[in-house]
Amino acid sequence: MTDSARAYFDSFLGMAGEPGRRAREFAGKVREDLRSGSEQMREHGTRTASDLGRLIRSEVDAGLTRLGVATHADLDDLNLRLEHSEEQIRDLRIRLAEAEARANAAEKSPGRPAPAETPSSASAATMEPIDDEEEDA
Incomplete structure (x- = not known):
């Protein structure tokens, strides 16, 4: 009985092993995609913030120039x-x-002539x- 139970168990693990491995690989890929996506979003946010800062600075400078400040x-x-x-x-x-x-x-020194002055x-x-x-x- 134990031999048959072990055989069933091994066959069950064999059938579930491949899909489990594929699920782990898929989860790893999703995790990496999320990481790279979050890094790209952070970089984009930083660029957007600096672009907005430059835009605001130029608008304020233009307004001050119009006022004569x-x-x-x-x-x-x-x-x-x-x-x-x-x-x-x-x-x-x-x-x-x-x-x-x-x-x-x-x-x-009065005996000596005065030095010539350069321009x-x-x-x-x-x-x-x-x-x-x-x-x-």
């Missing part, structure tokens, strides 16, 4: 221009200090000094 890009441009102007002022102050030092050296040092020497709050502190 400076936009973020305008402020960035002004900051770059300001930094460039500050750098030029620093360079001109250095050139002015060098020209004044040469002029003082020429006054101290850049001549223009720097004629500039008025710029008051700077940082130098006073």
